[in-house]
Amino acid sequence: MVNSRKQFKRESPDQRQDDLIAATLRLIASGGPEAATVRNIAMEAGVTPGLIRHYFSTKEDLIGAAYERHMTTMRYATYSTREGALPGAVARLAALVTASLTAPVTDPRAMALWAGFIQSVQRDAAMHAIHEKTYFQFRDQLQMFISDAFIELGQPKDQADLRKFAIACNAVLDGLWLEGSALPDTFETGELPAIGLASIGAILGMKLEG
């Protein structure tokens, strides 16, 4: 009788954790949270189910790690868009708005992921903490962009005003992102970025288009 045990290659812990997280994200994106079973994740990552428990003490841990990874990736995809390569602060803000409202940020699969996670934010303390952290990271960075734009225009604002502007602009981005991701076929190409630029421009009292 031949040895039928599965052959495997030892990977570094970091690499294996990455693989498992990536497999989890792929499954949730395509099939929702209920598709991300321990067995499915293992199969998707090309390992056997038991290995998951070797890296994550519970399935919830893995889900939480995947959520944080996803949010960080989206934030990076938004803010890294030609950062620094643009002439001025206002132009950088406009680029940020556009990047937030076009692929790959605005994307049905990304939204499926996000929605799968956000539902547990209320219930699970760990997920709540991760959400709060990533939300403030994003909003604070947006607030800095806004502040820089005002300074560039010679109209510096105080912190209280900046906070309100950041909340409002973040809401516009979230809302449009949501609409565009949930019903992508009901908007023309470029319609959402155009509306975003016009709306945020109106809120801040500065011209962002062109």
Add this chain to the structure above:
Amino acid sequence: MVNSRKQFKRESPDQRQDDLIAATLRLIASGGPEAATVRNIAMEAGVTPGLIRHYFSTKEDLIGAAYERHMTTMRYATYSTREGALPGAVARLAALVTASLTAPVTDPRAMALWAGFIQSVQRDAAMHAIHEKTYFQFRDQLQMFISDAFIELGQPKDQADLRKFAIACNAVLDGLWLEGSALPDTFETGELPAIGLASIGAILGMKLEG
């Protein structure tokens, strides 16, 4: 041996369906979609599990019905706020914005419900259709409010402009609603309605506060 079979009272089909939907909503709101099992729903509604299959051919059907019910309820809570009792179109629009961004619309439990549902919009054709329908119902009604406000101010707009305004204002409401529901403790009382009024006022170029 006494008869140990559970005693029950016959209810009208409509009433029983209502009860099952209400029980489903309560469970999803407090424990997420995974808490809404057939057995839990039945227990919450005070019936036995088999009855659910008598009214809904599959569990997905029940979930879909619950989603539609929830969205309709929220829409009603938003638009019925002193509707008609207010002096003018601009004031009605302002009241709508405020109602959208205060309890019971902006509420962690409502968001948990919504998030639980929205995740399946991509995957499930029936849920997608329900979402599209309720989304357009809401946005079209918002667009009418906006149109009336412009007319009242003597600045009527054409359909293309109104569409963009409705998309933008809906995004502001969605985004602020999301922020306020997901992290209710990070905003002061009345802060979100104030930001909503200021932002939508700026987008439309009209004064909504006061």
Add this chain to the structure above:
DNA sequence: TATGAAATTATACAAGCGTATAATAAGAAT
């Protein structure tokens, strides 16, 4: 009061879930 439709309960089943634990293999260190 008897009849019958259908609302409701009761029970069963196969599949899938997360988790625990022991056996094995790989690869680095000696």
Add this chain to the structure above:
DNA sequence: ATTCTTATTATACGCTTGTATAATTTCATA
């Protein structure tokens, strides 16, 4: 080469899930 750590596989367990089906009970109608 050998040893040893640990990454990885294999297997099993108890529980929950959604669904199917048959047995009952209720209540309106005749």
